[in-house]
Amino acid sequence: MTTETRVLRPAEWDEWYDRLDLAFGGVPEPPEERELWHGLTEYDRSIGVWEGGDCVGTAGAFSFRMTVPGGAPVPAAGVTMVSVLSTHRRRGILTGMMRRVLDDVRALGEPLAVLTASEPGIYGRFGYGIASQELALEIDTERAGLTGPDHTDGVTLRLAAPGDVQDRCEAVYARRVPARPGMLTRSPGWERLPLLDPEAGRAGASPLQCVLAERDGETAGYARYALKPEWGPQGADGTVVLRDLEALDPEASAALWRFLFGIDLTSRLRVRSRPVDDPLLHLVSDVRRCSPRLRDGLHLRVVDVGAALEARTYACPVDVVLEITDAFCPWNEGRWRLSGDTKGASCTRTSDPAELSLSVRELGSAYLGGFSLAALAGTGRVRELRRETLGRTARAFLGEVAPWLPHGF
Numbered sequence: 477m478t479t480e481t482r483v484l485r486p487a488e489w490d491e492w493y494d495r496l497d498l499a500f501g502g503v504p505e506p507p508e509e510r511e512l513w514h515g516l517t518e519y520d521r522s523i524g525v526w527e528g529g530d531c532v533g534t535a536g537a538f539s540f541r542m543t544v545p546g547g548a549p550v551p552a553a554g555v556t557m558v559s560v561l562s563t564h565r566r567r568g569i570l571t572g573m574m575r576r577v578l579d580d581v582r583a584l585g586e587p588l589a590v591l592t593a594s595e596p597g598i599y600g601r602f603g604y605g606i607a608s609q610e611l612a613l614e615i616d617t618e619r620a621g622l623t624g625p626d627h628t629d630g631v632t633l634r635l636a637a638p639g640d641v642q643d644r645c646e647a648v649y650a651r652r653v654p655a656r657p658g659m660l661t662r663s664p665g666w667e668r669l670p671l672l673d674p675e676a677g678r679a680g681a682s683p684l685q686c687v688l689a690e691r692d693g694e695t696a697g698y699a700r701y702a703l704k705p706e707w708g709p710q711g712a713d714g715t716v717v718l719r720d721l722e723a724l725d726p727e728a729s730a731a732l733w734r735f736l737f738g739i740d741l742t743s744r745l746r747v748r749s750r751p752v753d754d755p756l757l758h759l760v761s762d763v764r765r766c767s768p769r770l771r772d773g774l775h776l777r778v779v780d781v782g783a784a785l786e787a788r789t790y791a792c793p794v795d796v797v798l799e800i801t802d803a804f805c806p807w808n809e810g811r812w813r814l815s816g817d818t819k820g821a822s823c824t825r826t827s828d829p830a831e832l833s834l835s836v837r838e839l840g841s842a843y844l845g846g847f848s849l850a851a852l853a854g855t856g857r858v859r860e861l862r863r864e865t866l867g868r869t870a871r872a873f874l875g876e877v878a879p880w881l882p883h884g885f
């Protein structure tokens with residue numbers, strides 16, 4: 477039977493989303509979560525693949541603005557809700573949907589597409605590179621302590637219901653967004669994501685709690701977390717489960733971590749995601765007792781090479797001719813002269829001889845400044861064609877801090 481791919485109609489959302497749920501295992505999402513994603517769905521950017529009356533494939537995109545090196549918020553499509561019904565897999569439906577999505581992103585003039593993947597092996601073939609990583613930590617707070625700023629600098633802590641202080645937390649978050657590549661400007665509706673707290677997802681932990689770090693009545697940071705009380709033969713053995721933590725200065729950050737490390741009746745702190753260069757790794761007395769686990773974060777696809785490379789800045793002056801290969805989006809293929817520095821860049825087509833050749837996938841990995849092109853040359857997919865261009869270009873691409881996004885989408 478033939479399939480038809482078309483834009484989602486609002487009346488079809490429930491059926492479309494049920495199919496997405498089914499493709500992920502068929503456990504219905506809690507109603508709060510479903511309602512959140514319903515509200516955030518951008519219909520004109522969501523597609524369904526239909527066979528007869530049945531939806532057999534789903535995909536969508538969010539219209540994000542993402543911080544890139546230099547701090548600018550750049551339009552980026554957040555590719556999401558991708559699924560193919562289990563009876564219809566491995567016959568090219570995903571490939572067809574990715575074709576459609578990336579053509580649409582290009583038509584909309586967004587230079588980048590990003591996603592967080594259910595499995596990291598899926599998207600490389602479509603030109604996505606792993607552009608950020610994240611650390612999960614399980615900190616033994618009985619054995620690992622905190623060093624570093626122990627003066628409070630006027631910071632006091634206050635417990636509050638997360639919903640009551642959401643605006644304060646969002647204001648802190650908004651100030652953190654330009655400081656780290658990969659962070660997303662939150663458009664209306666997205667502020668609900670970090671407060672999502674369905675009972676079914678708590679696994680025995682408390683509802684979400686919030687502690688604010690304040691100085692002179694101003695909010696300087698926050699942590700949202702849950703407590704999971706547990707008792708063993710030796711007594712209390714509870715867990716602090718951290719949802720998120722943002723702070724505007726080192727003193728507020730240290731005060732929040734110190735609080736989380738010291739909550740009575742707990743002996744561990746579980747942290748789902750932190751940047752790989754989180755200062756916490758230098759504040760803890762024993763990083764081995766934090767059991768850090770590394771995983772892929774954002775997968776990034778450069779959809780328009782010229783616009784994407786002009787949207788960011790470079791750590792040092794760079795003037796290089798890149799030869800890009802891009803089988804899935806051939807409009808990017810060919811030679812581009814990139815000239816840039818800490819203030820800005822130009823990137824235009826050229827017929828000059830290529831100095832560095834790379835696939836669009838490695839360009840995506842290097843784009844947010846978290847992976848060195850020199851290190852990526854080890855894949856064999858970044859090649860230096862003119863001596864000494866690799867090291868210089870690699871230095872220019874590196875960012876001041878590691879890219880990171882604190883949540884999926």
Ligand SMILES: CC(=O)SCCNC(=O)CCNC(=O)[C@H](O)C(C)(C)COP(=O)(O)OP(=O)(O)OC[C@H]1O[C@@H](n2cnc3c(N)ncnc32)[C@H](O)[C@@H]1OP(=O)(O)O
Nearest residue numbers: 556557558559560565566567568569570571591593594597
């Ligand atoms: C951003 C997000 O939303 S991530 C969520 C992704 N969705 C899921 O994980 C839900 C469960 N899985 C699925 O729904 C499907 O298996 C999908 C969407 C991952 C793949 O859909 P399909 O229609 O089977 O993919 P399609 O047939 O187009 O495969 C294209 C290629 O990708 C490969 N591929 C497909 N799925 C995977 C996978 N999970 N891991 C590695 N490779 C894969 C195929 O083998 C094929 O390779 P080839 O080109 O060398 O032959």
